Amino acid sequence: MKNKGLLLVVSGPSGAGKGTVVGGVIATSDKFKLSISVTTRNPRDGEVDGVNYHFKTMSEFELMIHNNQLLEYMEVYGNFYGTNKLFVEEMLDNGYDVILEIDTKGAMAIKKLMPDAVMIFITPKTLDILTQRLVGRATETKEQIDRRLSESARELSFADQYDYIVINEELDKCIDQVANIIRSEHCRTKHCSQIIVDFSK
Amino acid sequence: MKNKGLLLVVSGPSGAGKGTVVGGVIATSDKFKLSISVTTRNPRDGEVDGVNYHFKTMSEFELMIHNNQLLEYMEVYGNFYGTNKLFVEEMLDNGYDVILEIDTKGAMAIKKLMPDAVMIFITPKTLDILTQRLVGRATETKEQIDRRLSESARELSFADQYDYIVINEELDKCIDQVANIIRSEHCRTKHCSQIIVDFSK
Numbered sequence: 001m002k003n004k005g006l007l008l009v010v011s012g013p014s015g016a017g018k019g020t021v022v023g024g025v026i027a028t029s030d031k032f033k034l035s036i037s038v039t040t041r042n043p044r045d046g047e048v049d050g051v052n053y054h055f056k057t058m059s060e061f062e063l064m065i066h067n068n069q070l071l072e073y074m075e076v077y078g079n080f081y082g083t084n085k086l087f088v089e090e091m092l093d094n095g096y097d098v099i100l101e102i103d104t105k106g107a108m109a110i111k112k113l114m115p116d117a118v119m120i121f122i123t124p125k126t127l128d129i130l131t132q133r134l135v136g137r138a139t140e141t142k143e144q145i146d147r148r149l150s151e152s153a154r155e156l157s158f159a160d161q162y163d164y165i166v167i168n169e170e171l172d173k174c175i176d177q178v179a180n181i182i183r184s185e186h187c188r189t190k191h192c193s194q195i196i197v198d199f200s201k
Numbered sequence: 202m203k204n205k206g207l208l209l210v211v212s213g214p215s216g217a218g219k220g221t222v223v224g225g226v227i228a229t230s231d232k233f234k235l236s237i238s239v240t241t242r243n244p245r246d247g248e249v250d251g252v253n254y255h256f257k258t259m260s261e262f263e264l265m266i267h268n269n270q271l272l273e274y275m276e277v278y279g280n281f282y283g284t285n286k287l288f289v290e291e292m293l294d295n296g297y298d299v300i301l302e303i304d305t306k307g308a309m310a311i312k313k314l315m316p317d318a319v320m321i322f323i324t325p326k327t328l329d330i331l332t333q334r335l336v337g338r339a340t341e342t343k344e345q346i347d348r349r350l351s352e353s354a355r356e357l358s359f360a361d362q363y364d365y366i367v368i369n370e371e372l373d374k375c376i377d378q379v380a381n382i383i384r385s386e387h388c389r390t391k392h393c394s395q396i397i398v399d400f401s402k
Contacts, residue, residue, distance in 0.1 A: 121390075164388040177388060184385040187365040187378060189322075 005031070005096040006185055007088065007114055010178070011107045012122035013152035015133040017168050021122055022101045024175035025182075032182070033096040035088055038064065041079035054084070072109035081106065097182055104158035111161070118185050120178060121162035125169055206232070206297040207386055208289065208315055211379070212308045213323035214353035216334040218369050222323055223302045225376035226383075233383070234297045236289055239265065242280035255285070273310035282307065298383055305359035312362070319386050321379060322363035326370055 012018040026032050038054045040061050049055045056064070061080050064070050073082030083100060091098045100110065110117055124130045134148050159165055164181055168174040185191065213219040227233050239255045241262045250256045257265070262281050265271050274283030284301060292299045301311065311318055325331045335349050360366055365382055369375040386392065 160390055162390055164385070165390050165393045166388050177384070180381045181385045181388060183378070184365070184382045187367050187382060189361055189363055189366050192366045 003095055003191075005033075005092045005094070005098060006182065006191065007092060007110070007117040008097060008099045008120060008182060009107045009110050009117050010099060010101045010120045010122060011104050011155065011158070011162070012168075013124075013130060013155040014148045015130050015152060016122045016124055017171065017174075018101060018122040020171060021166075021168060021174050021178060022099055024171065025178045026099065028175065028179045031095070031097055033091045033098050035083060035091075035098050035100045037100075037102065038070065038073075038082045038084055039079060041081075071113065072106055074105055074109070076103070076105075083110070104155050104161075108158070108161065116190065118164070118181070119162040120164045120166060120181060121159045122166050122168050122174065122178075123156065123159065125167050127156070204296055204392075206234075206293045206295070206299060207383065207392065208293060208311070208318040209298060209300045209321060209383060210308045210311050210318050211300060211302045211321045211323060212305050212356065212359070212363070213369075214325075214331060214356040215349045216331050216353060217323045217325055218372065218375075219302060219323040221372060222367075222369060222375050222379060223300055225372065226379045227300065229376065229380045232296070232298055234292045234299050236284060236292075236299050236301045238301075238303065239271065239274075239283045239285055240280060242282075272314065273307055275306055275310070277304070277306075284311070305356050305362075309359070309362065317391065319365070319382070320363040321365045321367060321382060322360045323367050323369050323375065323379075324357065324360065326368050328357070 010018055010022055022034065026034050036050065036052070036054055038056055038061065040056055040058050041053075043049065043053070043055055047053065058080070061073075061082065064082065065073060069085055070082035071085040071088055073080055075081075081102075083102065083106065088098050088100070100106075102110070107119060111119060124133065130152055131149065134145055134152065140148070166174055166177050166181070211219055211223055223235065227235050237251065237253070237255055239257055239262065241257055241259050242254075244250065244253070244256055248254065259281070262274075262283065265283065266274060270286055271283035272286040272289055274281055276282075282303075284303065284307065289299050289301070301307075303311070308320060312320060325334065331353055332350065335346055335353065341349070367375055367378050367382070
């Protein structure tokens with residue numbers, strides 16, 4: 001029997017650098033697969049369909065909901081975001097570890113549906129550092145920054161719902177740490193039932 | 202505030218090579234401290250007091266029990282074995298990760314006393330490999346081998362009580378894996394309460 005892969009849920013406040021961390025982790029092993037979210041929002045400059053998101057129209061998205069093709073979905077500021085159920089299940093069945101990079105709302109929904117999911121929260125060391133990073137983005141208006149700050153505070157309030165909290169102080173260390181956590185989780189007794197069965201024969 | 206260290210409990214059947222693994226893990230970081238058990242049994246050839254065990258007379262051991270100086274203790278084949286409470290507590294308070302290499306009986310006692318202890322079970326991949334290793338020890342009589350085999354079966358029946366099961370197939374990989382588990386456990390939310398407090402300020 002092929003061992004099933006692990007489902008990893010990665011969240012963190014805006015400004016934590018979780019996208020970069022997840023990209024780095026994916027690059028460390030061909031056993032890791034990134035789940036690409038489905039969304040109804042318009043692509044931003046440089047975003048590629050099937051790479052950053054699967055971009056869908058509202059009616060395509062509604063059809064996916066209707067056909068039970070989404071593991072979870074939700075609305076954020078008028079746009080819908082969801083997780084492709086078939087992709088996640090097929091990859092897990094084939095022994096890949098699947099990483100979902102989603103916000104805390106989506107993460108809590110996944111945790112309820114799949115209690116064995118490994119929940120990882122990525123964050124800068126202090127709130128001050130996070131604020132500096134968000135304010136330092138010169139491309140954004142004051143309102144956009146304020147909105148991000150209040151979103152971040154909201155995201156941070158969910159940190160204690162996660163299995164792991166990883167500080168992103170140095171990118172390489174943070175990537176190593178997350179990859180370590182995945183390797184360690186493969187040794188957790190609850191994911192090793194096959195071995196216990198082997199010994200009882 | 203200095204972060205408290207983690208208590209790691211390592212067990213496994215005779216022939217799993219757990220002593221060598223623990224030695225290798227200790228050598229990877231000066232943040233790891235090995236707890237040396239106290240025992241009333243006689244030193245074997247080559248064993249050094251304070252290195253392999255703290256060797257005590259029965260009356261010295263009884264005094265330690267009386268003075269509440271043992272975290273746990275038990276009798277195995279007429280000899281007593283115990284864990285030095287003061288050493289473990291001082292090292293943990295000073296931020297060291299303390300590794301106890303003890304049998305499953307002692308481990309279950311520690312788990313009850315200190316539910317935050319990280320429980321790691323080290324084992325060969327199959328019962329056949331374990332049997333070969335034990336039988337292959339040419340220095341032992343058939344009775345000694347049989348006794349070890351039945352002890353091993355008993356130890357293995359406790360594997361599912363541990364947080365992690367690590368297969369010792371290649372020594373270096375096994376050492377890496379245990380060291381990884383310790384690093385990952387430092388990111389577990391239950392050991393990171395200080396960070397959550399920092400953010401809520």
